[in-house]
Amino acid sequence: MSRAELTEPPAQAAKPAPGTRTPTPLWTLGLLRNELGTTLRRWRTIALLGVLAAVPVLVGIAVKIETSDGSSAGGGGGEGPAFIAQITNNGLFLVFTALAATLPFFLPMAVGVVAGDAIAGEANAGTLRYLLVAPAGRTRLLITKYATTLAFCVIATLVVATSALIVGALLFPLGELTTISGTRISFGEGLGRALLIALAVAASLIGIAALGLFVSTLTNSGIAAMATTVGLLITVQILDQIPQLHAIQPYFFSHYWLSFADLMRDPVYWDDLIRNLQLQGLYAAVFGAAAWARFTAKDITA
């Protein structure tokens, strides 16, 4: 495709013959539905979700075995993922522990794979130009791809949470639970907070999803995009541990990830949660705009 196409098709897409081809919102949803279906039907995606679902099972069984002789989990010294010591009190805590265990790496890695694959994977398979032949426009395709990635964030988080809830209910007692502030809340409210926490975790992944999408527009190789995104994730996680960098750490997308635990305080401590959402929004805006700038101005050669 030539450069001339760059300037003309957007004009065509923006001004179709009146009355004949106005894309309805439903049509956009159709594209989104299509994308979601394609993404979720991939073996790769199913395998990723399977691994995510297995983590709570492993954690649950490990804690059950370790505490079967009456000792407390995590050696009693507060080691291990957050909330692990409370799992024996209440199975619902397995949800929080599983999310705390998967959030630093498993979840963002899965999101990085899906986001990195979004554009570059299509380009790699040679299907991107066919997607663009449809009068969808590049901007709308990009938005749909991002929406699909975000939907995957929510689905992946819910898979972990649901799996953890089932395992927790099977292996440990349920009922009233104690917040980390020491106050008690009913099981119903606990479930509500678990859902909120799952949403907070899913929202924590907005930043890396946007970053992955941007990387995906830079290259035509799906593997390269996934590797770059996951590599960036690991780099940032390591940099976040270096005390000398504390001045810039608040701007790393992973810095406030553990803030979801603040939802288990009573009253809820909102400061870091809000900061996390703002930061994720900023990443989405900056890298989303960068992805748009790159993708709409890019020569599609494959």
Place this chain on the structure above:
Amino acid sequence: MAPYESDDNTNEDLRTGRRKAARYVVPVAVLGVAAATIGLVPAFAGSGDPDLPDITAQQLIEKIAASDVQQLSGTVKISTDLGLPNLGGLENSLGGGMGGGGDDSGSSADPSSKLLELASGTHTLRVASDGEDKQKLSLLDKAAEYSVIHNGDEVWAYDSASNEAYHMKDSSGAAEKGTKGKADDVPATPGELAEEALKAADDTTSVTVDGTAQVAGRDAYKLLIKPKASGSTVGAISIAVDSKTGLPLKFTLTPASGGAAVIDAGFTKVDFSKPAASTFDFSPPKGTKVTEGDEAKAEGKADRAQPKGGEDLGEEFQGLNVIGEGWSSIAQFDTGGEGMPSESSGAGDAGRFLDSLGDHVTGKFGSGTVFSTRLVNALITDDGKVYAGAVTKDALVKAANAAK
């Protein structure tokens, strides 16, 4: 589509290129707006000191003394920067040892084992109080929380990270030990810090009202406490006092050497309404390891054994002298020993290591090593005398010379 293009498309090329580049303005602009917001909003938020009627320092101190806030809940941010190296685990074990409550039993919920955590870094605390017999203090950790709850005649401490609780019955002032005692050991809230500072205020101190400020969304007067005499490492102490309730809201201690505050504790949020009753309810969840205060009493025996050791130590110290008064007072004691092994005294590597931590000084008193933090300096002479205080290095040397 290439065949339809004209051959002469350099002009078009240029325009397309420019249009492509123009798109990147969007993310850059978003980033710029965000950076501007992050950079400028705090600068604007800090301006606008409230207009309050004039007040004298004496009136303000009386206001603090008369302050009787029974019901409040709030968030306190406390930053300490003593210039100590980050000791991490060592600090924790030290805290357990100093508490004397016997950390050996392994209950991380024991209040004393948490105290020294506050001595370095930045921490967020939550306080809630409802009258005399209901208080709660929580130390917010990453994904965990440590709470001390005083409700009626019961005192609970709960550490969510290790899922351990510590329980004491409030008889013979055990509660005092649990909550107020804790507060006394390490003053954490701005009010307690202010009390400590005002205790120290006497002739050697100048106390002035230094304008107004807005703290935690409330109008406050700023009380400035400065040592009159030179030689102290304490530059100034600034206390922000709530104009309505007289409650100290913010406490800042700046060193004379300048730089960041050594202690900076202030409310980031404060609410004077009655906290929910459930805040002070605590019963240990199933599976929580509970250490009873009675056990702690048994450990108290071991505790009682400790002062003996302390006495022995005291004998070795041969008494403690305080030189000077007020801010520039220096504690002096004699270890009776050979002093610190230093390179000159031929102790080899250990001495060299200790020397590297401090500065070697000489004077009429002989020679010794000065160990400094940003607030407290200590001089250990080679003949085993120790001079320590919140004073400068020169003042320590002068005191040592004078004592000779």
